[in-house]
Every structure is written in C-alpha cells, then in structure tokens.
Amino acid sequence: MPELIDPTTGLRTSFLAAVAEFRADRDYPTPWFASDVDSPALTGTAAFATYVTRVLSERDEAAGRADWFVPMTTLWWAEGDQMLGRLAIRHRLTPALEKAGGHIGYDVRPSARRQGHATAMLAAALPIARSLGITQALLTVDETNVASRRVIETNGGRFIDTVGERRRYWVPTS
Known part of the structure; x- marks a missing residue:
C-alpha cells in the first residue's frame, strides 16, 4: 500500500x-520540483544525499532564505522501493500563492497516473496539513485540468472562484 514518506x-x-x-512527458508541463533537482544530484550519490537534506530543511523558517521563501513539507508517495509521486504542503501563503499555488501541490509520475494515487496522496496529506495549523x-x-479538479472535489474541495486561469478551492483538513 503506498504511503507518504519523508x-x-x-x-x-x-x-x-x-x-x-516528468521531463520526457509531452502531455503536461514539467513540475517545478523536477527542474529544481540540483544537476549533480542526478548523477552523484553524495550530491543526491545533499539534495534530500536540502528538501528536508525547507520545512523550517531559516535565516538567509529568499524573501519569497515559504516553509514547506515535501513528502514522497511511495510503495516499497518505488517513488510514485511527490507532494508539498506550504506552511503559509503569500499573496502570490493565494492566487496560484495554494497550500498543497502534488505530482504523480507519468507511469503511475490514472491509478488513484493523487486522490489518495491528497487524502493522506490533509491530516498532516492540519497538524501544521x-x-x-x-x-x-x-x-x-479536469483530473486534478476531480481529485480536489473528491477530497471535499469547495470551489471558491477562478483567478486568471486557476480555479481555487478550500479543502477541509479534518
């Protein structure tokens, strides 16, 4: 059974x-996190460990981060030795994130799509978001993105409005 893990x-x-x-997928834009992987981490074991440490450190407010930085908890949706997706919970919002981005973003790897992973990932993330206040x-x-709209609505999402090309939803965390 897949689960959210660090x-x-x-x-x-x-x-x-x-x-x-993600990078080879021509049907969807490459998610930002796939572009954010440090180049050396793609080839070196030690550099990958540094990348993982960096991602885990993004949970904490830290001195020296960019002004736009928002702490976030990144989790991987995994089953056994397979990483099926990733999810990030932003601990707070900026005005820009209120328009596009929101508290939670998720991505399912192309080979694992249309199997219910996004719906399950979001459901598993909501209690974690609640624990973050x-x-x-x-x-x-x-x-x-009709598929993602369905994921949000299945998890109790209530449509608020549309800002530009983005639909916004409130999703209860309890």
Whole structure:
C-alpha cells in the first residue's frame, strides 16, 4: 500500500527515474520540483544525499532564505522501493500563492497516473496539513485540468472562484 514518506536516499534510483519521466512527458508541463533537482544530484550519490537534506530543511523558517521563501513539507508517495509521486504542503501563503499555488501541490509520475494515487496522496496529506495549523487548505488548479479538479472535489474541495486561469478551492483538513 503506498504511503507518504519523508524524502530518502533509499529511493534514489526510483526518484531519478521519475524525474526523467516528468521531463520526457509531452502531455503536461514539467513540475517545478523536477527542474529544481540540483544537476549533480542526478548523477552523484553524495550530491543526491545533499539534495534530500536540502528538501528536508525547507520545512523550517531559516535565516538567509529568499524573501519569497515559504516553509514547506515535501513528502514522497511511495510503495516499497518505488517513488510514485511527490507532494508539498506550504506552511503559509503569500499573496502570490493565494492566487496560484495554494497550500498543497502534488505530482504523480507519468507511469503511475490514472491509478488513484493523487486522490489518495491528497487524502493522506490533509491530516498532516492540519497538524501544521492549516484548518482549510487552499488548492489551485488550471481550469483545464479536469483530473486534478476531480481529485480536489473528491477530497471535499469547495470551489471558491477562478483567478486568471486557476480555479481555487478550500479543502477541509479534518
């Protein structure tokens, strides 16, 4: 049974394969996290460990981060040695994230799509968001992304409005 786990070097091979899938996928834009992997981490074991440490450190407010930085908890959706997706819970929102981005963003690797993983990942993330003090999670989705809209609505998402090309939803975390 898949579960949300902390990023780990133990899933390096599967993570790198997932990044390659995301980058090769012509049906969807490459998710930002797949572009954010440090180049050396794609080839070196030690550099990958440094990358995992960096991702885990993003949970904490830290001196010296960019002004736009928002602490976030990144988790991987995994089953055994397979990384199936990733999810990030932003601990707070900026005005820009209120329009596009929201509290929670998720991505399922192309080879694992259409198997219910996104719906299950979001359901598993909501209690974690609640533990971070988020009583209602704001999620945003492209107007044309019907599959993701369904994921949000299945998890109790209540449509708020559309800002530009993004639909916004409140999702209860309890």
